[in-house]
Amino acid sequence: MTFPRSVPIIAYRDLQRFWKYKWWLAGLITMNLADLLIFALVFRGIVRREVVPDYLQFIAPGIASIAAFAAAFTIGREVMVELRRDFHHYLLSLPISRLELVAGRIASGLARGLIYQLPFIVLIVILTRLPSPTEALIALSVSAMIAASMSSLSIALSTLARSLELQATIRGLVYFIVFFASNIFYPEHIIRVRFPEAVQIVIINNPISIATSIYRHIFTPHLVQTAYTLEELLLKLTLWTVILLLVGALLYERNLK
Amino acid sequence: MSRVAVRIRDFVKKFGNVVAVNGLNLDVFDGEIFGFLGPNGSGKSTTLLTIATVYKPTRGDIEVYGFSVTRNGDAVRKLIGIAFQEPKALWVDKPYELLVWHAMVVGYSLIDSRRVVRDVMEELGLWEHRNKLFSELSGGTRKKVEIAKLFIQKPKLAIFDEPTAQLDVTTKHLVWSKIRDMNREGSTIIVATNDTFEAERLSDRVGIIYRGTLKALGSPSELKDMIPGGDIIEIRVEGFISGNALRKIEDALETKRLDLSNGTLKAYVNRGEEKVALALEILMRENVKVRSVAVKEPSLDEVFFYFTGAKLEEVRG
Numbered sequence: 001m002t003f004p005r006s007v008p009i010i011a012y013r014d015l016q017r018f019w020k021y022k023w024w025l026a027g028l029i030t031m032n033l034a035d036l037l038i039f040a041l042v043f044r045g046i047v048r049r050e051v052v053p054d055y056l057q058f059i060a061p062g063i064a065s066i067a068a069f070a071a072a073f074t075i076g077r078e079v080m081v082e083l084r085r086d087f088h089h090y091l092l093s094l095p096i097s098r099l100e101l102v103a104g105r106i107a108s109g110l111a112r113g114l115i116y117q118l119p120f121i122v123l124i125v126i127l128t129r130l131p132s133p134t135e136a137l138i139a140l141s142v143s144a145m146i147a148a149s150m151s152s153l154s155i156a157l158s159t160l161a162r163s164l165e166l167q168a169t170i171r172g173l174v175y176f177i178v179f180f181a182s183n184i185f186y187p188e189h190i191i192r193v194r195f196p197e198a199v200q201i202v203i204i205n206n207p208i209s210i211a212t213s214i215y216r217h218i219f220t221p222h223l224v225q226t227a228y229t230l231e232e233l234l235l236k237l238t239l240w241t242v243i244l245l246l247v248g249a250l251l252y253e254r255n256l257k
Numbered sequence: 258m259s260r261v262a263v264r265i266r267d268f269v270k271k272f273g274n275v276v277a278v279n280g281l282n283l284d285v286f287d288g289e290i291f292g293f294l295g296p297n298g299s300g301k302s303t304t305l306l307t308i309a310t311v312y313k314p315t316r317g318d319i320e321v322y323g324f325s326v327t328r329n330g331d332a333v334r335k336l337i338g339i340a341f342q343e344p345k346a347l348w349v350d351k352p353y354e355l356l357v358w359h360a361m362v363v364g365y366s367l368i369d370s371r372r373v374v375r376d377v378m379e380e381l382g383l384w385e386h387r388n389k390l391f392s393e394l395s396g397g398t399r400k401k402v403e404i405a406k407l408f409i410q411k412p413k414l415a416i417f418d419e420p421t422a423q424l425d426v427t428t429k430h431l432v433w434s435k436i437r438d439m440n441r442e443g444s445t446i447i448v449a450t451n452d453t454f455e456a457e458r459l460s461d462r463v464g465i466i467y468r469g470t471l472k473a474l475g476s477p478s479e480l481k482d483m484i485p486g487g488d489i490i491e492i493r494v495e496g497f498i499s500g501n502a503l504r505k506i507e508d509a510l511e512t513k514r515l516d517l518s519n520g521t522l523k524a525y526v527n528r529g530e531e532k533v534a535l536a537l538e539i540l541m542r543e544n545v546k547v548r549s550v551a552v553k554e555p556s557l558d559e560v561f562f563y564f565t566g567a568k569l570e571e572v573r574g
Contacts, residue, residue, distance in 0.1 A: 009361050016358075020349050081347065090345035093309040094362050095335045 006096045010104020011111060014075060018112050029119060032067060039185070052187060058223050060127050061215030062184030064120040065146060065208045071116030072147040073175060075109035076154025079252075080167050083159065088256050102155070102249045109151020110144055117143055128219040135218045138230075142237060146211045149241040150178075152248025159255035177202075183209040187225040207240040260287040262414055262445040263308060267317035270303050277303040279469040280317070285447060287322075290440050292460030293449040294561065300469040301449040302342055305416050308447070309339045321414060338363070338412035342419045342449075344403035346391045352402045353378070353387035356409060363410045377408045381431070396423040401432075408435055415444045421455060433459055453557035463557070467565040480560045486513025487555040487563075488529025490536055492522045495546040502543040509535050520548075529554070 018025070040056035052058045082088045091101060121139070125131075131139060157174055161167050181203050183191060191203050203209055204226075213226045214233045226233070263285035270278040278300040285291045293301045306312045308319055310330040318325055324332040346355055353374065360370035378384045381401045386394060394402070400423045407415045417436065421429040436459060440446050450456050456463050457477045465473040465480070473480055481487055490510070498517060506524060507515050510532045514525040526532050529552040540547055555563075 006362070009358070013358050016354065017347075017349060085347065086343065087345050087347060089306060089309075089311045089341065092311045093306075093334065093337070093339050095337075095364070096362065097331045097334075 006100045007104045007107055010096070010101060011108035014078060014105065014108030015111055017078060018074070018108070018115075025116070028070070029067075029116070032063065032070070032120070033123070035063070043185075051190065053223065057128055057220050058187070058216075059184065060120075060124045061219055062182070062208075062212040064117055064124055064143075064215055065182075065211040066179065066184065067120040068113040068117040068143050068147045068211075069150045069178065069208055072109040072113035072151040073154040073171075074112060075105060075151045076158040076171055079105070079155050079158040080164070080171075083256075084164055092256060098253045099249070102252045105155055105252070106148055106152050106245065106248065109154065110148040113147025113151065114143055117147070124215070124219050131218050138234070139215065139218050142211050142214045142234075145237050145241040146207060149207055149244040152244045154248075156244075156248040156251040159252050178206060178208055182206045182212065183226075184212055188213075188227070189225055205236070207237060207244075210237045210240065261285070261320075262287040262289075262322060263447070264320040265304070265308075265317070266319075268304065268307070268314055268319055269316035270300075270307060270312060271315045276469055278307075281466075281469075281471055283464055283471060283474070285445065286462075287445050288440070288443075289461040290436070290446040290448065290459055292456035292463040293447060293466060294451070294453065294456040294463050294557070295449075295466035296451050299466045301451075301466055302418055304466070305339065305418055305447065305449055308333075308414075309337055309416060310334055336413040337416060338407045338410040338414075339416040340404045340407045340418065340420060342422070344391075344399040346399070346402065348390060348392035350391045351388050352383055352391070352394070352398075352405075355391075355402065356405055359406050360409050363412075365409075373409050374405075377405050380435070381405055381408070382428070397425060397428065400424055401428065404432060408439070411439060411442065411444060413444060415439055415446050417446065417448045419450055419452075420448060421450075421452070429455075453561060457557045465561055465564050473560070473564040477557060477560075478554075480557070480564075481554050482528050484555050484560060484563050485527060486525035487559070488526050489553040490522075490524040490526060490529050490533050491551045491553060492524075492536060492540065493548040493550075494520055494522060494540065495548055498522065498540070498545050499543060502539060502545065505539050505543075506536055509539060 040059050043059070044055040047055050082091070094101075121143070153174070154171065157171050158167055160170060181199070183203060188204065192200055195203065210233050213224070213228065214230065214237065216224050217230045217233070228236070261284045263283070265281050265283040268278055268281040269276070281300070281304060293304070295301050303312065307314055307326060308321060310326050310333050313327055318327055320326070321333045322336055324336070326333050356374040356378065357370045360374055361367060365373060375384065378387060381404070383398065383401055383405060386398055391399065404417065404420055407417065420436070421432055424432060433455075436446055436448070448455070448459055460477065462474065462476050463480060464471055473483065475483065503515060503517065506512070510524055510526050512524045512526050516523040524536060533550060533552050537547060537550065
């Protein structure tokens, strides 16, 4: 089978499985939306207006980043279950190359991220503004990059250990580091004042923070509080994506044997 | 059947300190049905998974139609298909969608996939189960779904790992017949089994593997002939047989043992079918009236125990 044909077929299976968990998915979206609302309402009354003029608008782009990240990260859970049940033996024996296999898995993670994120993007548009066609294209590429890189990271983590407990711990740890060590909840100038320099570096260079900053550039330009320009942020995210895709592909290929 | 389909040389596979296969050398020929016979844990599945490029050899190499599993994995995978011992599906999978997906991965268009999957599912009695969750299927039905993958794929080299385990007698015969059909249509077949009857019934040649090493190799009848005195020529006679006649039979047939009891003469020989005429000729010359003749071959079970030196309890354990 040729490369362009096999990758969507591999991805199709993963998406089919993703769709089987549609009620769980609906629950997850509802929960995330509720989080957004509760956070926004609570912090709106707490955070001073001169720091963040509208907390609801401030947090919305971050929640969109998290949505893409969370959905893309679920591909790792699938890989983990497959490893546990030796299902990967079947995948490894199919008449496709290892590169096609890993590309298909990452593509499905990407698609999961984009599908899951869509309602959140719609919500952001309702809460903020309609982006121009160029801005929409940038937003789409950011979503694609964050979903692809996070699915790749998730796949790589799921193949690191054969022990289910250890895998779950590693995945959980990385998930919470990426989630909390980000600029979703706090503006960057507050992070620079409150956290030690090493933590600042982690937070500001976290791909979720970078994606959130780009979304803020697009949807809430009046709330952008980063030192980086849009071009610099795009470059950083592209670099992260390339690195994570390579690491994910290599680890998946190496650790499945 | 001279072209080599699978060439295994000095193949060693270790998992940590455990040696699963230890220095296996074997050729499987193009167009044959090769039976890989051995008890659980003997190294059959490890060898098959390495042929299928799932594992990499610790030492040595395996070639499939000239392509190395270590260096040309992509080329090997385009030639092979494997039906695993444990059906490979997750509990949320449904047989029809799983098989259609498999058909597409192996190269069918979506329309052709649906057609060929329906044909194979109907033939194997799976159609009524097509939309059930895998977790709802019986062990036998799951196994049929696994085997169906190869009947759909029809690869150049088809590997069946214990294909009829968990299947009822009727389905077993159906599967054997379908495997033979595949073979006639051009697929080389490797069947791993711990069922000697299946190995004998299906295979052109059988390799007996035990504790990671190949113990014997040949057609079922060749293997049986390798057991010294394995065949028994049983002749029921009327009247007296002289000591002279018995000595002549002993010498001419090169018997390993000769018993005469209650008018039945039992000669333990090699290649009994070739020597029975000679025994009858001697008896007739000695004016002994023969009432019945039978040649009994050893079973493949006996062959297995002979070559592995295993005790039944050990194999069970």
